[in-house]
Amino acid sequence: MPSSPSKRRPQASPLAEAGPVALRVTGLAKAFGPTVALRSCSAEFRAGEVHAIMGENGSGKSTLVKILTGVHRPDAGTVELAGATARLVAAPGLRSPGAAIKAGIMAVFQEVLVVDSRSVLDNAWLGADATFGRHLPEAGRRARATAVFAELLPDGIDLDAPAGGLPLSQRQACAIVRVLLREPRVLILDEATSALDVATRDRLFAALGRRRASGMCTIFISHRMDEIGEIADRVTVLRSGESVGTLDRAEVTPDKLVQLMTGADHLAGGRSAHQRLDRPVSADSVLQVRELRLRPRAAPVSFTLRAGEVVGLAGLEGHGQDDFLRALWQGSPNGQVLRVAGTAATPIRSARHAAALGIGYVPRDRRSESLFAPLSVQENFGVVTSGADRRFGLLSHAARRARLAGYRDSLGIRMGKPTDLITTLSGGNQQKVVIARWLAREPRILLLNDPTRGIDLGAKRDIYALLDKLAADGVAVVMLSTELDEHVELMDRVLVFREGSVGAVVERDALSRAALVSAFFGQESPR
Amino acid sequence: MNATKRFLRSRPYAFALVVFVVLLVANIVAQPSFASPSNWPETLAIFAPFGIAALASTPAIMSGGGGIDISIGPLMTVIDMIIVADLLPHGLGSPWIVVPFCLIAGAAVGAVNGTLVTVLRFQPVVATLCMNFILTGLATQIEGASTPQGSTWWTNDLASSFGPVPGGLISIAAPLLIWLALSRTAYLRNLYATGGDDAAAFSAGVDVTRVRILGYAIGGLFAGVGGLALMAVLREGEAGDATMYTLVALAAVALGGTAFTGKRGSLIGTLLGAGCMYLITNVLSAARVPDTWTDAIYGLLLLVAVIFGAGLASATQARTT
Known part of the structure; x- marks a missing residue:
């Protein structure tokens, strides 16, 4: 662990020696319709630490991040944030990314969020102003942006070039500089390193290390075990929307993490x-x-x-x-x-x-890619195989119904009349109709x-x-x-x-x- | 050649500028008196309402998210009619009453449009089309049985000149000066960012909703100025004029190099675009081309502009990826 200034003793009450708690989430839950994205997530994030969050798809990582950054509001649970007095206060005001940023929680995502048509400098300071008011003179901005860019890109960058013309890694650097400039108390890197080249990533890790001393807490999400091994002080594992454990650096082994992520015992x-x-x-x-x-x-x-x-x-x-x-x-x-x-x-x-x-293809998004919502079940089924229903050059509904009936039985499609709208079926039965559509082409x-x-x-x-x-x-x-x-x-x-x-x-x-x-x-x- | 290309790409209005200069020369050749300073006040006064309608249509488009405001024309007409039919006859013709009224009424209607689009999530075309109908209906109501007419000393000056300064120049300068003032605040940067990539702006903490509402409101504010310029030159209010500017103003925006996606654009481009369209009508009439042909030529020019503009944009994109 080259960049960490603090030596960590493995046992002996790690809580006492680490920084104060900067952010605590308790019992966070969030559902989207019938899908439960986050069931119960609790964790403490300390000032000055790099805290990794791991979990497989659908474990609730992104939902947690979206709650912390004010995109979603939780259905239950609390978010507490250390105020100026370092005492935790409930943070109910995370209503938008803007509000979360004011509270000191900022995130960089896997998806590179820069405005291609604007200059590097404008991108670096994007969102730092109010709608009209400017908080810094132009010259101060240039100097500060240059200083922070230098941490990530020592070869320099043209601050006036449009960001859209830069390579991916430098575009992501713009997004990272944007948050670092605003000195977050809690920085969330949600797979943000995947867009960086190795050299820039290493310099980012060094930059994070320098900010430990000032008490910045980094919440780090990555699919690379080696990155987590390199900079994480602690790791919290999520599984099916629940936080299932927090491991100290000394306790972390790949096997243990995999076991926590998969819940092998069940x-x-x-x-x-x-x-x-x-x-x-x-x-x-x-x-x-x-x-x-x-x-x-x-x-x-x-x-x-x-x-x-x-x-x-x-x-x-x-x-x-x-x-x-x-x-x-x-x-x-x-x-x-x-x-x-x-x-x-x-x-x-x-x-x-x-x-x-x-070759047949069943797309992911039923609603937008494979269903014709205004059409009936039988029309949705027969739409690409109309030729088979032709009788004397005209479409025969009876022939189509007969064909559909066969698949209805073999696939167990639960439906009313074949002329009912496709949208009257449940999601599973809609999907079966889509599959039957392709099977009909054998x-x-x-x-x-x-x-x-x-x-x-x-x-x-x-x-x-x-x-x-x-x-x-x-x-x-x-x-x-x-x-x-x-x-x-x-x-x-x-x-x-x-x-x-x-x-x-x-x-x-x-x-x-x-x-x-x-x-x-x-x-x-x-x- | 490469330098020319780069210049064209980095300035979305460059195409409109070139066309504008060419048309200006064509106008002067076809009609030498066009260049004579004594004709400027009238030319500018006639051009002003159309130019301002185009300027007023621009901010909503630049706010991105498919933003567009097709109620600008009727808004200008309603403001024109209220001045002529209600303010002037009741002795409220002082500029200290009329000007603030125009600005406030325009901005308020724009803000309503912006709220419909962002907060209530109406499709911009649908929301502003509804506003278009409402305002056109309102104009018909005010008009009543006879076309109201009227003018006062300072609106007459606005249609000719204030001392040495052409009145039309003042009307056109007003929106540009407001824009210049806004460029000294953070607002324009926020507007460009929101139009360029709303997801990035939102995640960086820009209040995208507020920026968009203000975009529509600023368009409405400009339309207020436009209504005044329209009243000055027409000296009457006719509801039938309401829809006159809607589509040609959008054509001018496109010609000026503003993308309807909001990803690039400029107010100065729109003004040049509007200038081109004005000059083209003028040169056609100077060359005694029948009026019946001008619409077809408008359409053709717009088509060329869109193709050329799209070509430029894709060339820029190809460079970035």
């Missing part, structure tokens, strides 16, 4: 009610990806999909799995995606082309983007069973999922994405929640 008694069919995977490849580069500097991905297998795409959000699935569906200019049939290999040119080649390859998101357990089980059956019939399935258990239950193998490339491939017999989470964070599987 999975010990049997995997699930779903019985996976035991099926052979054919040797025939149906789809090949050669040297596909998802991001300019990431390693290329090569991949072969075989008939009858179910492949999972996993990873923390935003690590390239979405782009990969889309490339399978639409082809990509950054590598070859080939539909293979026997000895013939055809490069996929577009989504339309893919559909013609027997695809040989089915791509699904998180198909069970936000649908009830019964419908999930039906979809799992369906995928199993499809695979047994020789259809190749690629499914992106944000749920660990789905991968463990369903997949023949799982590609784990990290930073725009495949970080690990976990085969069926090695699949476990722990193995996946370890791979998410770039660790060897604890076996």
Whole structure:
């Protein structure tokens, strides 16, 4: 730990020697409709420490950050912030990012939030003024911005250039300088380092180290275990919206973190009610990806999909799995995606082309990408296969109803009349209609983007069973999922994405929640 | 060539400036008296309401988020009519009453538009179209059976000149001076940032809602000045004029290099754009092109401007990615 000025003794009442508590959250909870994003989160963040928060997808990290930065208001629980007197006071006024910033809580996100059309200097001071009032003369701004930029970018930066013309790492540096300039009491870095190049990141860590002495608390979220090992004094782990433990630096081991993140103990008694069919995977490849580069500097991905297998795409959000699935569906200019049939290999040119080649795609966002809300169930089902319902050149509703009836039974779609609006169905049944739409084209390859998101357990089980059956019939399935258990239950193998490339491939017999989470964070599987 | 390109890219109004100069020369060639100083006051007075309508349409667009205000034309007409039909006949024609009334009424209507769009989340086009209808209806009410007419000494000067200074110049300068004053505060920076990337501005603590409402209010304020300039030159109030400026003002904004996404734009560009459109009508009539053709040529020019403007914007983007 090169940048930490304070030596930490491992045992002996760590609370007493560390700084005073700067921020305390107690019992925070937040739900969005039926989805509980944060169940109960409690933690103390001390002045002068770097406090990492870890957890897999959906553990509630982003919701916690959004509450602290005033984007969301919690349904329950309290946020207390140390005032000028270092005594904690309730902070009910976190109503907007502006209010949170006034209270001294500022964040930098994974998504680089700079205004491309404005100058570097304007971006650095963005939001520092009131709507009309200016708090600093122009010259003071330049000098201070230059000083803070120098900490991150010693080669200097043109303060008057538009930020949009800079490379990604320097744009993110603008966003970081923006918060550092305003001297936060609590700085939140929410995957903010992923956009930085290594040298800039190291200089950021040094800059954070220098600010420990003045009592700045850093809440650090990262998918890189090595970064956490390098600068975190303590680690709080979230799982399914609950804070499940805070470890001191001395207690942290990768295995322990993975265990806390996955809750390995509750999975010990049997995997699930779903019985996976035991099926052979054919040797025939149906789809090949050669040297596909998802991001300019990431390693290329090569991949072969075989008939009858179910492949999972996993990873923390935003690590390239979405782009990969889309490339399978639409082809990509950054590598070859080939539909293979026997000895013939055809490069996929577009989504339309893919559909013609027997590839089906179920998008992630039902409402905006796959449903026609004003249309009925049967119209939603038959919209791309109208040809099959043609009788004497006209569409026959009876023929369409008959076709739908078959899928309604085999998929267990619970619905009223086929002419009812699609929106009258539950989310799970809507999704089944979307899947039936594609099945009606009898695809040989089915791509699904998180198909069970936000649908009830019964419908999930039906979809799992369906995928199993499809695979047994020789259809190749690629499914992106944000749920660990789905991968463990369903997949023949799982590609784990990290930073725009495949970080690990976990085969069926090695699949476990722990193995996946370890791979998410770039660790060897604890076996 | 490269230097020219860079100049064009870094200044969104550059295209309008070039067209403006070309048209100015064309006008002087076609009609040498156009350049004579004795004609300036009249030319400027006629141009002022249109130029100001275009200026007034700009801030809402620059506030981003699909912002647009299509109630500027009717707002100017209603203000014109209230002066002619209500203030002047009741002996309230003093500039100390009329000017503040115009500014306050304009800004208030703009603020209502801004609130509808940001707080109540109406689509900007829908919200300001409703306002457009309301104001047009109001203008018809005020007009009654006969077209009200009227003027007073200082509005006549505004339509000609105050001593050596053309009145139209003063009307046009007013919004520009207000804008210049705003550029000395943090507001314009906040407006540019909000239009450029509202998510970034919001997360940095900019009060995006307030900045947008103020954008519409400032547009309304300018429309107040425009209403006065309109009244000065027409000396009457006719409800039928209400919709006259709405769309051509937006065309001038586009021609001036302001993107309807709010990502780039400038007030000076809008003024140049409006100047171009005025000059084009003028040169067409000087060249005895029938009036029936001017609309078609407006449309064509706008099309060229949009294509050219879009080309510039994408060239800039290609450079950044």
